[in-house]
Amino acid sequence: MSKVHNFSAGPCILPQEVMQQASEALINFNDLNLSLIEISHRSKDFVAVMEEAIDLVKELLEVPEGYSVLFLQGGASLGFYMSAINLMKAGGSGAYVNTGSWSTKAIKEAKKLGGVQVLGSSEDKNFTYIPKGYTVPSEVDFLHLTSNNTIYGTQFKAFPESPVPVICDMSSDIFSRKVNVADFGMIYAGAQKNMGPAGTTVYIVKDELLGHTGRDIPSMLDLAIHRGKDSMFNTPPVFAVYVSMLTLRWLKGQGGVGAIEQQNQAKADLLYSEVDRNPLFKGTAAIEDRSNMNATFVLTNEDLAETFNQLVASANISGIKGHRSVGGFRASMYNALPLDSVQVLVDVMKHLEQQFG
Amino acid sequence: MSKVHNFSAGPCILPQEVMQQASEALINFNDLNLSLIEISHRSKDFVAVMEEAIDLVKELLEVPEGYSVLFLQGGASLGFYMSAINLMKAGGSGAYVNTGSWSTKAIKEAKKLGGVQVLGSSEDKNFTYIPKGYTVPSEVDFLHLTSNNTIYGTQFKAFPESPVPVICDMSSDIFSRKVNVADFGMIYAGAQKNMGPAGTTVYIVKDELLGHTGRDIPSMLDLAIHRGKDSMFNTPPVFAVYVSMLTLRWLKGQGGVGAIEQQNQAKADLLYSEVDRNPLFKGTAAIEDRSNMNATFVLTNEDLAETFNQLVASANISGIKGHRSVGGFRASMYNALPLDSVQVLVDVMKHLEQQFG
Numbered sequence: 247m248s249k250v251h252n253f254s255a256g257p258c259i260l261p262q263e264v265m266q267q268a269s270e271a272l273i274n275f276n277d278l279n280l281s282l283i284e285i286s287h288r289s290k291d292f293v294a295v296m297e298e299a300i301d302l303v304k305e306l307l308e309v310p311e312g313y314s315v316l317f318l319q320g321g322a323s324l325g326f327y328m329s330a331i332n333l334m335k336a337g338g339s340g341a342y343v344n345t346g347s348w349s350t351k352a353i354k355e356a357k358k359l360g361g362v363q364v365l366g367s368s369e370d371k372n373f374t375y376i377p378k379g380y381t382v383p384s385e386v387d388f389l390h391l392t393s394n395n396t397i398y399g400t401q402f403k404a405f406p407e408s409p410v411p412v413i414c415d416m417s418s419d420i421f422s423r424k425v426n427v428a429d430f431g432m433i434y435a436g437a438q439k440n441m442g443p444a445g446t447t448v449y450i451v452k453d454e455l456l457g458h459t460g461r462d463i464p465s466m467l468d469l470a471i472h473r474g475k476d477s478m479f480n481t482p483p484v485f486a487v488y489v490s491m492l493t494l495r496w497l498k499g500q501g502g503v504g505a506i507e508q509q510n511q512a513k514a515d516l517l518y519s520e521v522d523r524n525p526l527f528k529g530t531a532a533i534e535d536r537s538n539m540n541a542t543f544v545l546t547n548e549d550l551a552e553t554f555n556q557l558v559a560s561a562n563i564s565g566i567k568g569h570r571s572v573g574g575f576r577a578s579m580y581n582a583l584p585l586d587s588v589q590v591l592v593d594v595m596k597h598l599e600q601q602f603g
Numbered sequence: 604m605s606k607v608h609n610f611s612a613g614p615c616i617l618p619q620e621v622m623q624q625a626s627e628a629l630i631n632f633n634d635l636n637l638s639l640i641e642i643s644h645r646s647k648d649f650v651a652v653m654e655e656a657i658d659l660v661k662e663l664l665e666v667p668e669g670y671s672v673l674f675l676q677g678g679a680s681l682g683f684y685m686s687a688i689n690l691m692k693a694g695g696s697g698a699y700v701n702t703g704s705w706s707t708k709a710i711k712e713a714k715k716l717g718g719v720q721v722l723g724s725s726e727d728k729n730f731t732y733i734p735k736g737y738t739v740p741s742e743v744d745f746l747h748l749t750s751n752n753t754i755y756g757t758q759f760k761a762f763p764e765s766p767v768p769v770i771c772d773m774s775s776d777i778f779s780r781k782v783n784v785a786d787f788g789m790i791y792a793g794a795q796k797n798m799g800p801a802g803t804t805v806y807i808v809k810d811e812l813l814g815h816t817g818r819d820i821p822s823m824l825d826l827a828i829h830r831g832k833d834s835m836f837n838t839p840p841v842f843a844v845y846v847s848m849l850t851l852r853w854l855k856g857q858g859g860v861g862a863i864e865q866q867n868q869a870k871a872d873l874l875y876s877e878v879d880r881n882p883l884f885k886g887t888a889a890i891e892d893r894s895n896m897n898a899t900f901v902l903t904n905e906d907l908a909e910t911f912n913q914l915v916a917s918a919n920i921s922g923i924k925g926h927r928s929v930g931g932f933r934a935s936m937y938n939a940l941p942l943d944s945v946q947v948l949v950d951v952m953k954h955l956e957q958q959f960g
Contacts, residue, residue: 249636250635250636250637252637252641254641254642254643255643256643256838257640257641257642257643257644257838257841258641259641260638260640260641265629265630265638265640265641266630268629268640269626269627269629269630270626272622272625272626272629273622273623273626278607279606279607280607280609280921281617281622283614283617283622283625283800283801283846284609284611284614284615284616284617284622285611285614286611286612286613286614286922287614287801319676319677319678319681319802319840320676320677320681320823321676321823321837321838322837323822323823323836323837323838324676324677324821324823324837326822326823327821327822327823327824351822354822355821355822358819358821436838438838443640443841443842444640444644444838444839444840444841444842445676445802445803445840445841445842445843446802462715464681464684464712464715465680465683465684465708465711465712466677466678466680466681466683466684467684479680480678480679480680480681481613481614481678481680481793481795481801482801483676483801483802483840483843484614484800484801484802485800485801485802485842485843486802486840486842486843489640564637565643
């Protein structure tokens with residue numbers, strides 16, 4: 247069969263060699279003659295997987311001393327509540343920047359715990375830009391940001407100065423570009439974009455921030471407990487951690503985050519250049535805030551939608567339908583998506599112009 | 604390589620054909636030329652997997668009308684808190700029977716929410732029996748039980764009468780024997796024994812019980828929210844749900860829960876007969892409360908431990924070391940473990956007796 251160009255927003259494309267290795271480990275892991283998923287999570291073979299996954303996160307993101315890396319469950323959706331309950335003091339509050347659906351959900355969960363100040367919101371323009379120009383107050387317990395917005399195609403290109411610890415949901419752009427972890431009190435991210443399959447969530451947390459809320463936190467939501475048990479407080483999602491480890495190994499083999507950032511920039515430049523050049527297309531996000539992960543665009547003539555969709559399908563391009571709340575198209579260009587897949591999409595856009603432009 | 608007899612307590616043995624199918628789906632799922640883990644969880648292909656998994660649970664356990672089946676994350680460890688927060692009214696309380704480590708943890712989490720009455724406990728004899736003879740009060744919001752105790756090798760053979768809804772953590776024996784779901788208000792179970800790999804947790808809940816606590820429940824812990832979104836409130840753990848679905852298909856092919864219950868009884872009878880007959884071994888759990896899933900036993904002469912361990916290893920038997928809190932040995936005989944693996948273990952026990960008895 248011919249190759250599928252997978253622009254899915256997530257779960258999304260992962261490296262082919264990772265799929266192959268994972269497929270083999272399901273039959274015979276580490277020459278144990280047992281499947282990866284039928285051995286104890288406390289066996290030395292799986293403990294080594296967990297340790298390597300954690301070490302790779304630390305190495306690839308240059309995580310400084312004094313931070314812990316945890317592989318947990320629940321996705322960023324549980325992270326909305328979990329991040330807040332671990333850093334918001336009883337009777338305290340958090341500041342939020344509302345850049346779309348995910349931020350809105352994070353705000354909703356935090357309000358169950360205490361006060362929320364929304365410092366900026368781009369809801370007035372359907373979240374097509376990143377709010378700027380606010381001042382972060384010093385009396386809140388933290389500032390919460392969503393680094394990349396999969397649905398609207400926006401991304402923080404620089405993070406605001408903050409007198410309080412910054413919590414960042416990096417679900418859809420972690421490992422896609424260099425970040426200075428020391429600028430953050432907590433980073434959390436569902437695996438299913440650039441790290442691995444759905445089913446595990448990574449937390450990178452500054453140790454000294456934990457344990458000061460005065461709350462009786464449910465054990466499974468308490469990052470201090472998970473840290474004390476090296477992410478093995480309960481049975482971890484073995485397969486998702488393993489495939490994340492393989493994906494991070496692959497990323498290291500690609501030259502690490504700096505190298506993949508350059509590739510991601512090249513892919514984004516290629517696609518956005520065409521969106522801007524081709525009179526049949528128009529980007530939907532503010533140019534300075536455009537996401538390098540998720541490019542959102544529409545046809546300038548909606549009557550061409552069916553034709554474009556047919557061309558896209560004929561080219562074996564998958565997953566570029568826009569989210570229902572934005573419409574149009576969304577091309578997600580995560581780490582494992584090759585540049586030539588973007589070229590195929592650009593060629594289809596040019597072809598449409600040649601026929602109907 | 605020769606076959607490994609996998610008696611691991613969990614994650615544990617799963618059917619070989621399931622491993623094979625899962626391995627293939629990681630390369631090419633449903634002939635999409637895409638891996639199972641790189642497609643959208645909202646694609647029709649994955650939605651069909653989730654629906655089939657839910658339908659199989661309903662069919663295999665004969666779940667009555669008025670109950671919902673959910674596939675979530677977090678393991679039973681999150682279930683301890685989640686079960687309580689969904690049924691314990693603000694200012695209310697729950698009754699618990701303490702049959703070991705898991706019950707103890709469930710009690711600890713419930714105490715974060717309100718009152719807890721412990722109706723019975725077998726802690727006085729290191730949890731080697733199931734407490735009986737208590738009366739369940741009618742003023743509590745629920746009764747919580749742990750049906751099978753992996754560490755101590757005990758199992759409820761009958762469930763107590765209760766004037767209040769019964770919540771049961773069935774993590775380690777769900778799908779191993781017939782249960783009358785109508786007797787329970789909520790059943791929850793981590794997948795990683797008889798249902799699938801670690802990473803998903805099934806909830807079976809009576810709809811009319813939800814939504815009456817007067818609490819503002821975190822969205823990801825709110826079973827009513829998950830029910831309203833058909834287990835797709837957020838990205839589900841795609842792989843774990845898929846492999847669970849395959850395992851339940853396999854179970855249906857085996858003749859269902861009634862048929863597997865007979866096989867499990869035959870395996871348990873074979874092993875416990877040898878434990879009772881062979882003077883070198885002694886069971887640790889009260890005979891009437893012995894688990895058909897996890898058989899715990901010790902050597903009557905500890906000096907033979909090294910020899911026995913060598914024989915066990917030579918026979919390619921894996922995973923029978925007892926839990927550190929009990930010592931000795933634990934043979935876990937989950938659904939996918941064949942009778943001939945139990946026979947191999949019994950033969951080793953007989954061999955030890957012939958040499959040293």
